Amino acid sequence: MAEDYVELIAELIESRGEARPVEIAERFGVKPPTVTKNISRLKAAGLVRREPYRAIFLTDAGQELAEACRRRHRIVVAFLLSLGIDEETAERDAEGIEHHVSETTLKAFEQALVPSQSDT
Amino acid sequence: MAEDYVELIAELIESRGEARPVEIAERFGVKPPTVTKNISRLKAAGLVRREPYRAIFLTDAGQELAEACRRRHRIVVAFLLSLGIDEETAERDAEGIEHHVSETTLKAFEQALVPSQSDT
DNA sequence: GGCAAAAGTTAGACATGGCTAAGTTTTCTA
DNA sequence: TAGAAAACTTAGCCATGTCTAACTTTTGCC
Ligand SMILES: [Mn+2]
Ligand SMILES: [Mn+2]
Ligand SMILES: [Mn+2]
Ligand SMILES: [Mn+2]
Numbered sequence: 001m002a003e004d005y006v007e008l009i010a011e012l013i014e015s016r017g018e019a020r021p022v023e024i025a026e027r028f029g030v031k032p033p034t035v036t037k038n039i040s041r042l043k044a045a046g047l048v049r050r051e052p053y054r055a056i057f058l059t060d061a062g063q064e065l066a067e068a069c070r071r072r073h074r075i076v077v078a079f080l081l082s083l084g085i086d087e088e089t090a091e092r093d094a095e096g097i098e099h100h101v102s103e104t105t106l107k108a109f110e111q112a113l114v115p116s117q118s119d120t
Numbered sequence: 121m122a123e124d125y126v127e128l129i130a131e132l133i134e135s136r137g138e139a140r141p142v143e144i145a146e147r148f149g150v151k152p153p154t155v156t157k158n159i160s161r162l163k164a165a166g167l168v169r170r171e172p173y174r175a176i177f178l179t180d181a182g183q184e185l186a187e188a189c190r191r192r193h194r195i196v197v198a199f200l201l202s203l204g205i206d207e208e209t210a211e212r213d214a215e216g217i218e219h220h221v222s223e224t225t226l227k228a229f230e231q232a233l234v235p236s237q238s239d240t
Numbered sequence: 241g242g243c244a245a246a247a248g249t250t251a252g253a254c255a256t257g258g259c260t261a262a263g264t265t266t267t268c269t270a
Numbered sequence: 271t272a273g274a275a276a277a278c279t280t281a282g283c284c285a286t287g288t289c290t291a292a293c294t295t296t297t298g299c300c
Contacts, residue, residue, distance in 0.1 A: 001256080001257070020277080020278095021277075021278065021279095022276085022277060022278085030257085030258070030259090031258080031259065031260080032277075032278065032279085033258090033259075033260080033278085033279070033280080033281095034257070034258055034259075035278090036278065036279055036280085037256095037257075037258090037279095038256095038257075038258095041256085041257090052265085052278080052279070053264090053265055053266065053277080053278060053279080080225060080228070083225075083228040083229075083231075083232055084228055084231075085224060085225055085228050086224070089222055089224045089225060090225075092222065093220055093221055093222050093224075093225045095220075096217075096219070096220025097217050097220045097221070099216070100213055100215075100216025100217045100220070101213055101217070102209055102212065102213050104205060104206070104209045104213075105200060105203075105205055105209060105210075105213045108200070108203040108204055108205050109203075111203075111204075112203055121286080121287075140247080140248095141247075141248060141249095142246085142247060142248085150287085150288070150289090151288080151289065151290080152247075152248065152249085153248085153249070153250080153251095153288085153289075153290080154287070154288055154289075155248090156248065156249055156250085157249095157286095157287075157288090158286090158287075158288095161286085161287095172248075172249070172295085173247080173248055173249080173294090173295055173296065
């Protein structure tokens with residue numbers, strides 16, 4: 001859960017300047033109270049900073065985790081696409097797969113990707 | 121959860137003739153009461169047949185689900201191995217990935233596998 | 241056949257993640 | 271700038287999956 005949350009929060013901050021519970025709820029297809037509860041768990045875990053009724057921000061630890069998650073997400077999606085899978089399916093499957101790929105597998109995905117395009 | 125359970129139960133029945141809670145507990149690294157509770161949930165879901173203190177068997181629905189799971193497992197592992205990933209990592213990652221691959225992605229994995237070996 | 245060990249179950253606790261209903265705070269707008 | 275709407279929180283419920291402690295049943299063996 002934490003991974004998907006920090007990942008989305010990072011994206012919202014990047015695109016909107018701040019992350020708001022409503023948007024998180026919509027994106028995940030859950031109700032606002034669920035977001036409130038989960039955000040307070042993230043806060044307890046030291047991943048986010050925030051006070052009641054205000055926007056959500058990432059702590060340094062949260063930023064780091066978000067970065068790692070986004071990287072995994074990117075690599076998995078790119079890999080699935082390189083296999084010829086359609087974008088929607090690639091995104092949907094990656095959303096689950098990303099939480100189970102070890103660094104070893106991630107490296108293998110990257111390797112298998114190089115032939116097609118290398119935009120480091 | 122259900123997927124991993126029916127998958128293991130099918131394997132135990134195949135190799136041992138029956139599936140016993142102790143073995144399931146050991147395999148999953150959980151305690152016996154956890155298995156008891158989960159098995160009764162599987163029973164409530166119509167996936168297994170069993171009476172107290174006896175071995176566990178799959179219903180027809182359970183068998184079907186187990187078959188589907190084992191197929192996904194096999195394909196994912198084979199695919200990861202074909203990428204050059206070591207067996208242990210392939211097995212570990214597949215155990216998580218298998219629950220998130222759509223039929224579309226599975227087909228793509230199979231396709232990408234054909235070049236190396238086709239043992240249908 | 242009886243008893244000890246192994247296997248399994250029950251009871252009760254806890255964490256996670258979801259919900260609805262109801263209340264509070266903030267924001268927008270007439 | 272007041273009042274309504276939107277956003278957010280709180281309280282309390284539920285399901286899932288895990289555990290420990292204690293009890294029951296089955297098994298294996300002398
Ligand atoms: Mn995800
Ligand atoms: Mn993701
Ligand atoms: Mn699995
Ligand atoms: Mn499996």
